[in-house]
Amino acid sequence: MTAHNTDTTMLVAFDGSPESRRALEYAAKLLKPKKVEILTAWEPLHRQAARAMTLTTLGADPEDPAQTGALETCRDGVALAESLGLQARAHLVESATAVWSAIVDAADELRPDVIVTGTRGISGWKSLWQSSTADSVLHHAAVPVFVVPPLADGEDGTDDNSGTGNNLGA
Structure with missing residues (x-):
C-alpha cells in the first residue's frame, strides 16, 4: 500500500534543523x-535578547x-514537503511563552490527526538545563x-531498504 491517506493531516513542527527535516521525511514515508x-x-x-541579557525594556522591531x-x-x-509529494500549507506562529506551547495551541486550532516533531535526543546533565520541546x-x-529521534552516532542516514540511498537524516 503506497497510496496517500487522503483523510490524514499531519502538523509538522519545523524549525529547519536536521532533526525537523528528518522528522518530516520519516513521517511522510x-x-x-x-x-x-x-x-x-x-x-x-x-x-x-531580554532573556539572554535579562533586560525587559527592549522595544519590538517592526521588521524583526x-x-x-x-x-x-x-x-x-513547505518546499521539502512538496518535494515529498505532499500538499503543504505554511503556518507561522509567534511564541508568547514557550515553543512547545505555541505548537500545542496551533494543533488545537488546526485539528490535525497527528503532530510530527524531531528531537535532539539530549540526555544526562545537559537535559537538566535545556528543556525538550518534543517532550x-x-x-x-x-x-x-x-x-x-536524531541520527545515532555513526549512522549515515541512508535507507538501506529503499535501494536508493536516500538520505533521511539530511
Missing part, C-alpha cells in the same frame, strides 16, 4: 498523509529578523505525537 501543515514557531528578537528568518524556515519546510508537546497535546 511512514504515515503517508496527503496533507501537511508546516508550523514554524518563532520568538521575537526583543524577547530573545527573527520573524523574517522563521518565515524563510517555514517556506523551506513537552508529547505531554500536553490532545492528539497523537510522532517523535523522530
Whole structure:
C-alpha cells in the first residue's frame, strides 16, 4: 500500500534543523498523509535578547529578523514537503511563552490527526538545563505525537531498504 491517506493531516513542527527535516521525511514515508501543515514557531528578537541579557525594556522591531528568518524556515519546510509529494500549507506562529506551547495551541486550532516533531535526543546533565520541546508537546497535546529521534552516532542516514540511498537524516 503506497497510496496517500487522503483523510490524514499531519502538523509538522519545523524549525529547519536536521532533526525537523528528518522528522518530516520519516513521517511522510511512514504515515503517508496527503496533507501537511508546516508550523514554524518563532520568538521575537526583543524577547530573545531580554532573556539572554535579562533586560525587559527592549522595544519590538517592526521588521524583526527573527520573524523574517522563521518565515524563510517555514517556506523551506513547505518546499521539502512538496518535494515529498505532499500538499503543504505554511503556518507561522509567534511564541508568547514557550515553543512547545505555541505548537500545542496551533494543533488545537488546526485539528490535525497527528503532530510530527524531531528531537535532539539530549540526555544526562545537559537535559537538566535545556528543556525538550518534543517532550513537552508529547505531554500536553490532545492528539497523537510522532517523535523522530536524531541520527545515532555513526549512522549515515541512508535507507538501506529503499535501494536508493536516500538520505533521511539530511
